[in-house]
Structure formats: structure tokens, C-alpha cells
Amino acid sequence: MYTAVLIxxxxxxxxxxxxxxxxEKEIEKKVFQYLDGNEFFDCKQLDVPADDPKTDDQPKEDDKPVEEEEPKEAEEEPQQEQKIYTETELKDMKKDGQEAFIVDLGGDPSEFKNESERIAFILEKQQQQEKTGE
Known part of the structure; x- marks a missing residue:
């Protein structure tokens, strides 16, 4: 079982x-592998399955592939961020979704007082990414 806490x-x-x-939220292994090493999260593997010979012999090996996958994480992020949202789509999005997208773009949601400021930030960041090719 794996857990993650947004910190x-x-x-x-x-x-x-x-x-x-x-x-704290219980997550699947693939989510754990994706988030482990992300500075926004504290991720833990709570137990090791007894019937899994790979983890029985060397439980620390689970940590090594996760660390090695960190560069892959950077490769995956641009694929997820390639979705360009329009102002209308952002207005239809709930506050939590907007704030999560702000975090994905490297911003701090607590800096914005209202929906208009959140949307302006997202649109500006998307334009910057398009110009830089990220």
C-alpha cells in the first residue's frame, strides 16, 4: 500500500x-512512482507484499527505480501540460481544478484573490510555455 501527503x-x-x-491519501503504485521525489509531496510505501519476490529479497530496490524515474517525470509533465485551456474552459473549471493547474504551472494558488486572477495567471503561463516551446 502507498500513501501521499501534499505538503x-x-x-x-x-x-x-x-x-x-x-x-494523507492512499494511492496506487504508479501514482506513488510518479509523485515520489516531487517536492510538493511526502510519499510512503506502507507495506511490502509477502508474495512479491522482488520486494522480499531487496525492499530498498523500490526506492532506486523511483529515483531513476525522476527524469522521466520531467518528460511526462510537458505531455500533461500540453493541453491548452481557453478562458471559457477555465471559467467552467472548479476552484480546486484551477488551483491544481496553477501548482502544475509552478505557481502558488494562495497568491490569487479570486477566479479572475487565477485564470489570468494560467493564461499567461500557457502563453509563455507556447513561446518557449515547453
Whole structure:
């Protein structure tokens, strides 16, 4: 079993999970592998399955592939961020979704007073990414 706790920001949405600050959430192995090493999260593997010979022999090996996958994480992020949202789509999005997207773009949702400021930030960041090719 794997868990993750959001330790920075207010909310974060990834792979169908919405994380809220300081709330522990049970996650699947693939989500654990994706989030482990992310500075916004504290991820833990709580138990090692007894019937899994790979983890029985060397339980620390699970940590090494996760660390090696960190560069892959950077490769995957631009693919997820390639979706360019229009102002209308952002207005239809709930506050949690907007804030999670702000975190994905490297912003701090607590800096914005209202929906208009959140949307302006997202649109500006998307334009910057298009110009830089990220």
C-alpha cells in the first residue's frame, strides 16, 4: 500500500486524485512512482507484499527505480501540460481544478484573490510555455 501527503500548495490534481494540503491519501503504485521525489509531496510505501519476490529479497530496490524515474517525470509533465485551456474552459473549471493547474504551472494558488486572477495567471503561463516551446 502507498500513501501521499501534499505538503506544499493547497490542492494538487494528478492521475484522477485530488490532494488537499496535509491530508494523507492512499494511492496506487504508479501514482506513488510518479509523485515520489516531487517536492510538493511526502510519499510512503506502507507495506511490502509477502508474495512479491522482488520486494522480499531487496525492499530498498523500490526506492532506486523511483529515483531513476525522476527524469522521466520531467518528460511526462510537458505531455500533461500540453493541453491548452481557453478562458471559457477555465471559467467552467472548479476552484480546486484551477488551483491544481496553477501548482502544475509552478505557481502558488494562495497568491490569487479570486477566479479572475487565477485564470489570468494560467493564461499567461500557457502563453509563455507556447513561446518557449515547453
Amino acid at each position: 506544499k500548495g493547497k490542492t494538487y490534481s494528478v492521475m484522477g486524485h485530488v490532494f488537499h494540503l496535509n491530508q
